[in-house]
Amino acid sequence: MxxxxxxxxxxxxxxxxxxxxxxxxxxxxxxxxxxxxxxxxxxxxxxxxxxxxxxxxxxxxxxxxxxxxxxxxxxxxxxxxxxxxxxxxxxxxxxxxxxxxxxxxxxxxxxxxxxxxxxxxxxxxxxxxxxxxxxxxxxxxxxxxxxxxxxxxxxxxxxxxxxxxxxxxxxxxxxxxxxxxxxxxxxxxxxxxxxxxxxxxxxxxxxxxxxxxxxxxxxxxxxxxxxxxxxxxxxxxxxxxxxxxxxxxxxxxxxRGARLYAEIAGYASRCNAFHMTGLRPDGREMAEAIRAALDDARTNPEDIDYINAHGSGTKQNDRHETAAFKRGLGEHARRTPVSSIKSMVGHSLGAIGSIEIAASVLAMENDAVPPTANLHEPDPECDLDYVPLTARDRRTDTVLTVGSGFGGFQSAMVLARPERSTA
Incomplete structure (x- = not known):
């Protein structure tokens, strides 16, 4: 930024x-x-x-x-x-x-x-x-x-x-x-x-x-x-x-000696101008928001340690999002843990994006990735590392958190430890 x-x-x-x-x-x-x-x-x-x-x-x-x-x-x-x-x-x-x-x-x-x-x-x-x-x-x-x-x-x-x-x-x-x-x-x-x-x-x-x-x-x-x-x-x-x-x-x-939880390093949003509730399967608009947020943060895909997914649990969203991560992060998407906290706290509509920011910050604070609960039978079309059932210890310096909303809204934010850079 x-x-x-x-x-x-x-x-x-x-x-x-x-x-x-x-x-x-x-x-x-x-x-x-x-x-x-x-x-x-x-x-x-x-x-x-x-x-x-x-x-x-x-x-x-x-x-x-x-x-x-x-x-x-x-x-x-x-x-x-x-x-x-x-x-x-x-x-x-x-x-x-x-x-x-x-x-x-x-x-x-x-x-x-x-x-x-x-x-x-x-x-x-x-x-x-x-x-x-x-x-x-x-x-x-x-x-x-x-x-x-x-x-x-x-x-x-x-x-x-x-x-x-x-x-x-x-x-x-x-x-x-x-x-x-x-x-x-x-x-x-x-x-x-x-x-x-x-x-x-x-x-x-x-x-x-x-x-x-x-x-x-x-x-x-x-x-x-x-x-x-x-x-x-x-x-x-x-x-x-x-x-x-x-x-x-x-x-x-x-x-003032404040506790520094995280820096809001980058952000971008896009709209698919496509359908009020439908999503294109290729995830192009979310991928574009991800790439723009990374550019805003002056961050490479390889720097992302964890992705906090929208992960609503609908058939189309989860496939769309999987495609967007691959498109937005390239091969690094396959090496990056991803999880959805909606598996635990549900989908609170407009509030969930902020709740997921909190989860992302706490993942950095605790060097741990929260799990995707109830993920017992992975969908073959959702073939990334979705951290099933159990939290995972992981050094987490930079997090990508994303959201998808009816009307075609797609947003992405990059959060980073403040000491990540001095730029």
Missing amino acids: TGRRVVITGMGVLAPGGIGVKNFWDLLSTGRTATRGITFFDPSPFRSRIAAEADFDPWLHGLGPQETRRMDRAAQFAVVTAREAMADGGLDLGSVEPHRTGVAIGTAVGATMGLDREYRVVSDGGRLDLVDHEYAVPHLYDYFVPSSFAAEVAWAAGAEGPATVVSTGCTSGLDSVAYAAGLIRDGSADVMIAGATDAPISPITVACFDAIKATTPRNDDPAHASRPFDRTRNGFVLGEGAAIFVLEELAAARR
């Missing part, structure tokens, strides 16, 4: 089976899964009745009754993880100019749970064609506009600089962090609180994915339902969660 170098100095993670950074890594490193039957509502009418739910109690995580009432579940996730990230980074907000501190939050579906719940209230369970607004929660408008997520995090951080929401489907969590890094790189901000959140496990979301048969119907075995790159895979498992990071300019972070 040209301009100022950008590093991650703080992290907060809220994921199914792993709330908090330590618990999240414990889940990944042991290959445990957090998928189960849906408990948030009666899923019996639906084709896919399983999800990766987070056992989240807002009160236990420091949110008072007014905050809980005001914020949708996804906004609650964002605020809790932002607070964790700022505490983890040891960031003294009093020493940072508020107008030089910004926020960038990614989300795919916004306040889905709040809107779904409130519609049932104002329509009397769907009975009324003309809804009665007097029964609505006072802050219903905040549910309607995803920009409220950025506002809530900005208030929590005292940030008066750039604040935005990035919504590019399932690449939102990568794109929001890259957008934030770009603001620091070009001098528009010194500190950014960035990441993504989604809490989409609601009847409307489940119905949408049922309609296109994107989610798995393997309801009798939730723990083993998410099977990226496995021959028997038949769709993804819906999830929820958030990950937020503190991003700073490298020299300033070093001056």
Whole structure:
């Protein structure tokens, strides 16, 4: 990346089976899964009745009754993880100019749970064609506009600089962090609180994915339902969660003695302009994003130690991605371990890209590659090293993490140990 170098100095993670950074890594490193039957509502009418739910109690995580009432579940996730990230980074907000501190939050579906719940209230369970607004929660408008997520995090951080929401489907969590890094790189901000959140496990979301048969119907075995790159895979498992990071300019972070988790060394995105949900089998657009991200990072394919895959567990995605890795990295793709954490925490739509950044950073922090759980029967068409079942010790200095989203979005990011170079 040209301009100022950008590093991650703080992290907060809220994921199914792993709330908090330590618990999240414990889940990944042991290959445990957090998928189960849906408990948030009666899923019996639906084709896919399983999800990766987070056992989240807002009160236990420091949110008072007014905050809980005001914020949708996804906004609650964002605020809790932002607070964790700022505490983890040891960031003294009093020493940072508020107008030089910004926020960038990614989300795919916004306040889905709040809107779904409130519609049932104002329509009397769907009975009324003309809804009665007097029964609505006072802050219903905040549910309607995803920009409220950025506002809530900005208030929590005292940030008066750039604040935005990035919504590019399932690449939102990568794109929001890259957008934030770009603001620091070009001098528009010194500190950014960035990441993504989604809490989409609601009847409307489940119905949408049922309609296109994107989610798995393997309801009798939730723990083993998410099977990226496995021959028997038949769709993804819906999830929820958030990950937020503190991003700073490298020299300033070093001056204050901050912990340097990783440098955001390169990023690129492409769109296939092809189909709303379909993917070309050759993986060309993702491969182009990978090559452009490597060029941005001034990194060769041979420098990549680990690939954190999108790995949704749909037939077309996993084949498309395998082709993209081969096309983007050449022969080095066959020597590089690849894994999908969606096998353990499900697919949290816009949030997952940031959660996968956290997993990539922790892989570097611990010199270990998390596994692809439930990969018992490798698909012959997915013939790379997909690290089945068990985590693997490996020196990991440079990670490629990628995302693929409906609408044809393809994003790639290169993360590196800050000491990798002094350029």
